[in-house]
Amino acid sequence: MKYVIASLLTLMYQVVMAQASPTDPTAYLRLNNLNNPSTGPLILRIDTRYEGQHGSPYLLTDWSNGQVSLTNGKQYKDVSLKFDAYRQELILLRPASGNDSIIIARPTVNRFLLTRPDGQAYLFGRYPTANIDDETIKNGYFLILYEGKSSLLKRVAKTFKAADYQGAYSANVRYDSFDDSFSYYLLKPDKSLTKVKLSKKTLLEAMSDKGDALKKFADGQKSAFKTEEDAVTLIKQYDTL
Known part of the structure; x- marks a missing residue:
């Protein structure tokens, strides 16, 4: 009788393992303490917590x-x-x-x-x-996001x-x-690709080759350039200098 029960449980385990999705390992049936005499009778436990x-x-x-x-x-x-x-x-x-x-x-x-x-x-x-x-x-x-002489690019991952x-x-x-x-990322005409943050300081540092002219423009906008639209505005101005 024990041999029959053990064989049945083994078969059930193999079927579940074959049907479970490889990307969903938590969906497998968990067979805990099946042959441990100290835990009492054989118990088939199912972990249903996975959401x-x-x-x-x-x-x-x-x-x-x-x-x-x-x-x-x-x-x-x-x-x-x-x-x-x-x-x-x-x-x-x-x-x-x-x-x-x-x-x-x-x-x-x-x-x-x-x-x-x-x-x-x-x-x-x-x-x-x-x-x-x-x-x-x-x-x-x-x-x-913007493409001119320079480009503002967004890596979507x-x-x-x-x-x-x-x-x-x-x-x-x-x-x-x-x-x-x-x-x-800022792609400049020289093909340099520089990672930037949406901030006035970082953007001006990445485009520092245009000197004070771009900084003067940025200061006049009264913007922190933390949005994609504001960053595009600054890069468009950079392309005109």
């Missing part, structure tokens, strides 16, 4: 109408796209294929455009020839944090989460 996933690895969770411009000059319009900000990958839904999708190789992409149903558009570009030591940053995608609720010293966080991670 699933919060957030998404994608910039926009749904497929968006978009356009793609490749480095070889080819362009594709009215295609369904998703931008995986966590992995920095552009995903294309194959036309008339249902849910079949492909990842477009990053080095082949020059720019792409995503448009939400409400008309909000997001234009992304790549700048592999920019002068910056960080290869990960150089080879990624940037949201273009995601961070992942796994659930942490098991063990005596856990944080009691019962869900996995994807969170936004933004950073800003």
Whole structure:
């Protein structure tokens, strides 16, 4: 009889392990103290505390109408796209294929455009020839906030944090989460790519080659330049000097 029970539990464990999602390890059944005589009879325990996933690895969770411009000059319009900000990958839904999708190789992409149903558009570009030591940053995608002689670029990324609720010293966080991670870069005509913060001091330091003229303009605006719009205003002025 014990052999039959043990065999049954082993089979149940194997079935659950086979069906559980590899990205959701906390969904597995926990078989605790099954053969420990000191704990009493065999007990199958299920940990139901996991609350699933919060957030998404994608910039926009749904497929968006978009356009793609490749480095070889080819362009594709009215295609369904998703931008995986966590992995920095552009995903294309194959036309008339249902849910079949492909990842477009990053080095082949020059720019792409995503448009939400409400008309909000997001234009992304790549700048592999920019002068910056960080290869990960150089080879990624940037949201273009302003483009003139210089450009204000926004790196849109995601961070992942796994659930942490098991063990005596856990944080009691019962869900996995994807969170936004933004950073800003100034691309100057000499192709230098400099990380900046949205602040008057940092922006003026990054554009100090224009001397006092830009500082005088900034002082006259009575702004701390902490918004994207104000930063664009300052960079536009920089381009005129």
